[in-house]
Structures are given as C-alpha cells and as structure tokens.
Amino acid sequence: MKQAVSLRGADRAGTMLTRSSVLRGLFNRVFGTREAAWLVPLVAPYRWPLAMLFLLSLVAAGAALVPPYLTKLVIDRGLMAGDKHALVVFVVILFGVGLAALALGALNSLLHLRFSARLLKDLRRSAVDRILAQSPRWQAKQSIGELMSRLDGDAGEVQQFTFAVLVNGGGSLLRLVGGLVMLFVLAPKLALLALALAPVELLFFARARPVTQAKATEVRQARGVLASGLAETITGLSALRALNATGAAAKRIETRQQGLFAALMSAQMWNEVTRAVPMVLTALLRGAVFLVGGLAVIDGTMPLGSLIAFTAYLAFLIGPMQSLISLWHGQARMKAALDRLDRIMSAVPDVQDPVSPVPLTAGGGELVLAGVAYAPDGGVPLFENVSLIVPKGQKIRLCGPSGIGKTSLLSLLQRHDDPKAGTILLDGTDLRHLSLQDLRTVVALVPQKGHVFSGTVADNLCLGSSEATEEDMHAVLQFVELEDRFSGKGLETALGEGGLDLSGGERQRLCLARALLQPFQVLILDESLSEVDADRVARIMTRIDTRFGDRTRLVVTHGDAERYGTFDSELVLQAREVGV
Structure with a gap:
C-alpha cells in the first residue's frame, strides 16, 4: 500500500516538475529529451530533499569561504600586529567555523547517501517493471547478464550523476564565484593571473569529452558481454558437463575477461591523461602565484596574511572549477550508461493494459x-x-508437429502477445479489453519448462496465490504427489535457484501445484508433465478432471495421450490452419 501511494505521489510530482520549463530544459539538455521523459518522474518525489541538500551545499560552501579570510586576520591583525586579544578572538572564531563546516559536511553526506540510495532503488524498480512488462518474445532477444549489467552498473552511474548535477553543482558554483570574488578583493592582479587557467582547461576537456564517452561505452559493453557469458555458463552448467565442454566454456569466459581488461586499461590510461593535464596546469599556476605574490611580500606591497589567504582562496577557484568541468566531462561517461539503460526504459511492451x-x-x-x-x-x-x-x-487436446506454433497459440490466451488478425474472446469479451492481471489470474498457464525460484517451497507456491493457507499448500502438494518429497521440513524446505536440487518431474509438478492454487477458470497445460512417469500423470490428471471438471482445460501432448485421460475433442494444429 505504501508503494502504491508513493507511485501516485511520484506521478503528481512528476507532472508538477514537468510544468517547469527551467527544469525540463535542464533535464533535456543534460540527459536528452527521451531519457528525461522517464527520468523526471523518478526524480520528482525527491524535489524537497534535493532542495534541502542544495541549500545545505550552499551553506557549506559559504561557510568554507570564511576560514581563509579568518586566517588572514589571525596573521595580519593578531600575529604581525602583536595583538594578543585579537589573536585569541580570531582563533576561537576560526575553530567554531571549522566545527560548523564539519557538521554541515557530515549532515550533507548522510542525507545525500540516504536519498540517492532511494533514488537508485526507484530507478531499478522502474527498470525491472519495464522488463516484467515485456513479452517472452522480447525476453528471448535479451541476454540475462547484459540486463543485469544495466540494472546494476548503468543504473548506479545514472543515479550518481543525477544527484551530483542537481546538488553538488550548486555548491561548486557558489565556491567558485565566492573564491573568485575574494581573490579580487585580496589581490586583483594576481586574480587575473589565476583566471588564465580556466579557458585552457575548458578547451582541453572539450576535446577530451568524446573520447571519454567512447572509452566508457567500450568498458560497459565489455562488462555486459562478460556478465552475459557468466550467466549463460552458470545456467547451462549441466549441459556443458554433459557435452564435456566445460573447458571450452572456461576459455570463452577467459577471452571475454581479456576483452574487459583491455577496455579497462585503455579507459584508465585515458583517465590518467585527463587527470594529469589539469594537475600540471594547476601546479604551474600555483608556482606563478607564489613567485609573483612572494616578490610582492618581499617588496612590502602585499601583507603575508593576504598571500596565505590568496593561496587558500585559489583552491576555491581551482577545485570548484575542476569539479564543474569534471562534472561536464563526467556527463560523457554517464551518457554511455544512460544510453544502455534507456534501451530498457524506452522499450514499448508488445501488449498493454486497456x-x-x-x-x-x-x-x-x-x-x-x-x-x-x-x-x-x-x-x-x-x-x-x-x-x-x-x-x-x-477438456481439449492440442497437438501437432513440433515448432508448428502450439505454445505461441496458447501464449495468446494470456496476452503475452496479440494476434496479427482475428479476435480471442473469454466469455464473450475480447481479451484486449481485460486487464492483464485479471486475465492471467483466471487463465493459468503451466509451461513445459516451469521455473522454480530460490526460497522455500511455500515461497514458490504463494507466487500466484498470496492468500493460500498452509492447509491449501499441503493439500495441493498431496494432489500432485509431492507431499512425501518435502516431508522433512515441509513447506519450509529450501530450494535452490532454478530448482536444480529437484528432478525435472518434481519441478514440473511443483509448477503445476502453484498454478492449481490460482482461482483459474481456464487451465492450460503445455506439455507440463512431460518428464513425469505415465502412471503418476494418469493419477494427477484424474484428480484434475474430478476436482476441476467445471473448468476449461487445454492440454498439449506429444505421442501417447492415453495417460492424460479422455478428452472432449482434439485440435490438430497444422501449417497456417487448425483442423478439428
């Protein structure tokens, strides 16, 4: 319930935010028009936390501007003037300001972590929702490892940059402006010398951005390729062992790891270049400031405290300027992640709710x-x-040659896709007029390769029927003859990912039990008991026909159909037509 309220609030806030031409323009420029369309509603619920963090960053930036000037007063009006009272006063004030800045920084960091983690959770939740809304046909074209790489690394990169550009950018800009003002207050001529650094760095990073984006794209693609190979190897481990191909699989993973290593090394070498250039320029600038300022102190035209304060404020010019340029430069890396994540977020489901x-x-x-x-x-x-x-x-039997389209026809009954032509009615209503949740509740489909999820037996049974009681679950396990299999810990028996600790027939019966707990009106068994022995299939089907004789049943079988009991009619699927 809380999540539903949060999502409705996000929609309202997203509408409010998109009315702001300034914010819409910012997101369109920074992230892109299409990407901003799905990113703005996710950021919208955090408008007040973001405003608070932005304000805190401005206060912290303002507070950080004070200590260098206080240091100047300590030196010039306290030490150099020989005024002990002034020395004590300014030192106490300096200490108090330092503590306040430390507290503000800690608070800002904690709040930043709190709300940025929530945004990352919402971003991943939205991406997972988009994946869950896609059809099996879309899923068949995807790589599990590649999708995981986008949900993990790419989503994190986008989330970090989103908070950085909305929060850190404001504080850096204030420190930059404040530092520049104080430099001109202390020594106008030296300030002009310091400003010479900005256009040189801007020119360098303008040339470097396309290369950075290309390097980031290469790394993320290589990570996705490796993750895809690892996921495929793990899920296909039994087949690899049967083929005696584990060595070949290991070599393939090693090749992909070498590809990622090469991409990482290339990107890191480029990162070192982009770090080294501004560091060299900064060192040259500091040297020039100390040389010119030091001569002025020796000549007596500039107080020592002013030079020390100037060098401190110089950091406020250099640090924020490099932070803003790095933020602009980092946008290139973020865009590489954003483009990959957008392939999920902008994917249009094949079927949608009316x-x-x-x-x-x-x-x-x-x-x-x-x-x-x-x-x-x-x-x-x-x-x-x-x-x-x-x-x-x-009770209808559906049969026909392998690959003729039986599974595809049955998937239309749950609207995993829509027909190219014609209509399908359930009790006189076009399936396209029913909500997907209602339809997939009353039309239960048990595929041949049903999936068992990691967790307990109860966790798996409750997936399609959250209101099922322990009595219901024990009864359905007995119904499919699995009660003895889990006689030890019963419903709390732990199952591994994919149910690999069960036999093929046990997995099929557990998936059938899960479907039988649903309040279905139509039961579809797509070779759902193909790995179960004939006698047991006959007993289970007899129970289904007796217990659910008033429900519509569609059964796909190959070969011997007698074990499934008697059918009211038989449908033979042929090329481009159905014979009855």
Missing part, C-alpha cells in the same frame, strides 16, 4: 477464437485462420 478494462465474468471459462493469425515479429504468419469454440468445462 485504458478502461472490462470486469471479468464470474464462473466463466468459454473461449472463442475467430480467424486468429499470428506472425512473430510481423513476418510470415506462423498460423492463420484459427477459428474454434471451447465451451466452459471442456
């Missing part, structure tokens, strides 16, 4: 397919002119 969904019909289950055609990726239709009526409570 604006005004139609309520479900209670106790239904009738399916009608009229002239349905399906063409993956808009190419040649996999099948077309599929027209059939499945009355409520019927």
Whole structure:
C-alpha cells in the first residue's frame, strides 16, 4: 500500500516538475529529451530533499569561504600586529567555523547517501517493471547478464550523476564565484593571473569529452558481454558437463575477461591523461602565484596574511572549477550508461493494459477464437485462420508437429502477445479489453519448462496465490504427489535457484501445484508433465478432471495421450490452419 501511494505521489510530482520549463530544459539538455521523459518522474518525489541538500551545499560552501579570510586576520591583525586579544578572538572564531563546516559536511553526506540510495532503488524498480512488462518474445532477444549489467552498473552511474548535477553543482558554483570574488578583493592582479587557467582547461576537456564517452561505452559493453557469458555458463552448467565442454566454456569466459581488461586499461590510461593535464596546469599556476605574490611580500606591497589567504582562496577557484568541468566531462561517461539503460526504459511492451478494462465474468471459462493469425515479429504468419469454440468445462487436446506454433497459440490466451488478425474472446469479451492481471489470474498457464525460484517451497507456491493457507499448500502438494518429497521440513524446505536440487518431474509438478492454487477458470497445460512417469500423470490428471471438471482445460501432448485421460475433442494444429 505504501508503494502504491508513493507511485501516485511520484506521478503528481512528476507532472508538477514537468510544468517547469527551467527544469525540463535542464533535464533535456543534460540527459536528452527521451531519457528525461522517464527520468523526471523518478526524480520528482525527491524535489524537497534535493532542495534541502542544495541549500545545505550552499551553506557549506559559504561557510568554507570564511576560514581563509579568518586566517588572514589571525596573521595580519593578531600575529604581525602583536595583538594578543585579537589573536585569541580570531582563533576561537576560526575553530567554531571549522566545527560548523564539519557538521554541515557530515549532515550533507548522510542525507545525500540516504536519498540517492532511494533514488537508485526507484530507478531499478522502474527498470525491472519495464522488463516484467515485456513479452517472452522480447525476453528471448535479451541476454540475462547484459540486463543485469544495466540494472546494476548503468543504473548506479545514472543515479550518481543525477544527484551530483542537481546538488553538488550548486555548491561548486557558489565556491567558485565566492573564491573568485575574494581573490579580487585580496589581490586583483594576481586574480587575473589565476583566471588564465580556466579557458585552457575548458578547451582541453572539450576535446577530451568524446573520447571519454567512447572509452566508457567500450568498458560497459565489455562488462555486459562478460556478465552475459557468466550467466549463460552458470545456467547451462549441466549441459556443458554433459557435452564435456566445460573447458571450452572456461576459455570463452577467459577471452571475454581479456576483452574487459583491455577496455579497462585503455579507459584508465585515458583517465590518467585527463587527470594529469589539469594537475600540471594547476601546479604551474600555483608556482606563478607564489613567485609573483612572494616578490610582492618581499617588496612590502602585499601583507603575508593576504598571500596565505590568496593561496587558500585559489583552491576555491581551482577545485570548484575542476569539479564543474569534471562534472561536464563526467556527463560523457554517464551518457554511455544512460544510453544502455534507456534501451530498457524506452522499450514499448508488445501488449498493454486497456485504458478502461472490462470486469471479468464470474464462473466463466468459454473461449472463442475467430480467424486468429499470428506472425512473430510481423513476418510470415506462423498460423492463420484459427477459428474454434471451447465451451466452459471442456477438456481439449492440442497437438501437432513440433515448432508448428502450439505454445505461441496458447501464449495468446494470456496476452503475452496479440494476434496479427482475428479476435480471442473469454466469455464473450475480447481479451484486449481485460486487464492483464485479471486475465492471467483466471487463465493459468503451466509451461513445459516451469521455473522454480530460490526460497522455500511455500515461497514458490504463494507466487500466484498470496492468500493460500498452509492447509491449501499441503493439500495441493498431496494432489500432485509431492507431499512425501518435502516431508522433512515441509513447506519450509529450501530450494535452490532454478530448482536444480529437484528432478525435472518434481519441478514440473511443483509448477503445476502453484498454478492449481490460482482461482483459474481456464487451465492450460503445455506439455507440463512431460518428464513425469505415465502412471503418476494418469493419477494427477484424474484428480484434475474430478476436482476441476467445471473448468476449461487445454492440454498439449506429444505421442501417447492415453495417460492424460479422455478428452472432449482434439485440435490438430497444422501449417497456417487448425483442423478439428
């Protein structure tokens, strides 16, 4: 409930923020128009924390400008003037200002961490929501490791830069302006000498930005390639062992690691160049200031305290200027991460919820397919002119050659995709008029390769039915003959990622049990018991037919169908048509 309120608040705040032409222009310029469209609503809920952090950074920057001038007063009016009282007063004030600056800095850091971590959480949550909204067809084109790299490293890079540009930029700008003003107050001629550094650094970083972005892109792509290889190797470990190909897999990972190492070394060498140039320029400037200022002190035209204070304020000019330039330069690295993350955030789902969904019909289950055609990726239709009526409570067998499109046809019933032509009705309502959550609650689909998640048996069973009681879960485990398998710790039995500590048949039965806990009206079994022995399949299907005889059941089988019991009718999927 709290999350729902937060998201609604984010929408309202995002609307408020996008009305501001200044902020919209800033985000469009810094992040890009398309990226700003999804980033602004995420930043919007933090407008007050950001304002507070911005204010704190300005106060801290202002407070930091005071100690150098107090140091000048300590030297010139205390030490050099021989005034003990003034010396004590200015030292006490200097100490108090230092403590205040320390406290402000600590508070700013803690608040920055608190709210930037929350923004990162929201950014990843939004990206995960976008991934969850995509179809299996979209997922099949993605690499798990590459997606993880974007959710982890790229999201973190974008979050860090977002807070830096909105918070740190203001404080750096104030320190820069304040330091420059104090330099002219203390020694105008020396201040002009200090200003000569700015255009040189700006010119250098202007030339360096494209190279930095290219280097950052290479590193992130190499990380994604390595992460993809690692994920694929781990998930396919059993197949690699069976093929005696673990050595080949290790060599492939080593090659990808070498690619990442080369990209990292190239990027680091360039980073050292971009660090060394401003450091050399700064050293030259400091040397020139000490030389010219020192001669002025020797000649008696400049007090010693003024020179010391000038060199301190020089840091306020150099540090913030380099910070702002680095922020501008860092935008190039951020853009490399942002472009990769945008491929997730700007992905348009193949199917979307209707604006005004139609309520479900209670106790239904009738399916009608009229002239349905399906063409993956808009190419040649996999099948077309599929027209059939499945009355409520019927048990239908769907069969046909492998690869003919049975799974694709069944996926349309849960709207993982929409048909190229024709309509599919559930109890007289077009599926496109139902909310996806309602539809996928009443149409339960159990695939051949069902996924078991890390956690307990109870965690897995509750995924599709959060209201299921322990009694319900024990009953459904007994229903699919898994009660004895988990007789030790029962529902609290821990399962590994992917359920690799279970046999193939046990995974299939656990996934079936999970679906049977849903309040379904239509049950789809897509070769869901293909790895279970025939006698057990016959017993389980008999229980399903007895317990759920009033529900519509669609069963995909290959070969021997007798073990699934009797069917009311059989559908044979052929090339581009369905025969009944």
